[in-house]
Amino acid sequence: QVQPVESGGGLVQAGGSLTLSCAASGRTYAMGWFRQAPGKEREFVAAISQNGVRTAYADSLKGRFSISRDYAKNTAVLQMNSLRPEDTAVYYCAASPSYIINYYYTTENDYQYWGQGTQVTVSS
Numbered sequence: 001q002v003q004p005v006e007s008g009g010g011l012v013q014a015g016g017s018l019t020l021s022c023a024a025s026g027r028t029y030a031m032g033w034f035r036q037a038p039g040k041e042r043e044f045v046a047a048i049s050q051n052g053v054r055t056a057y058a059d060s061l062k063g064r065f066s067i068s069r070d071y072a073k074n075t076a077v078l079q080m081n082s083l084r085p086e087d088t089a090v091y092y093c094a095a096s097p098s099y100i101i102n103y104y105y106t107t108e109n110d111y112q113y114w115g116q117g118t119q120v121t122v123s124s
Contacts, residue, residue, distance in 0.1 A: 004115035005023050005116075012120075018080045032044070036089055038089075047105055048104055049101065078091070090120075094115070
């Protein structure tokens with residue numbers, strides 16, 4: 001059973017940065033990050049293809065968030081800069097079972113394996 005594990009969440013002041021990591025056991029997967037703020041539905045944040053070549057971001061986050069891969073650690077990394085209070089949410093990592101190496105996925109239904117989530121809180 002694949003169980004992605006997130007790390008790196010915490011409390012940060014507005015304008016600060018955080019780095020989230022997601023480790024998934026076994027082979028390399030296409031990975032994605034989603035988030036869910038209190039009282040809101042879970043939403044797409046960023047995704048990266050299995051080969052790390054292609055990435056996608058929610059339009060509202062382009063320029064502030066960056067997703068990458070660390071193949072040595074078999075992790076997907078989400079770098080979050082210029083954080084705002086509205087970025088406060090539980091951030092979830094997900095892995096897709098697809099074997100297409102150069103494709104990313106932006107919808108929840110494309111992902112089979114989900115982490116438990118990590119809390120990110122941005123204070124004003």
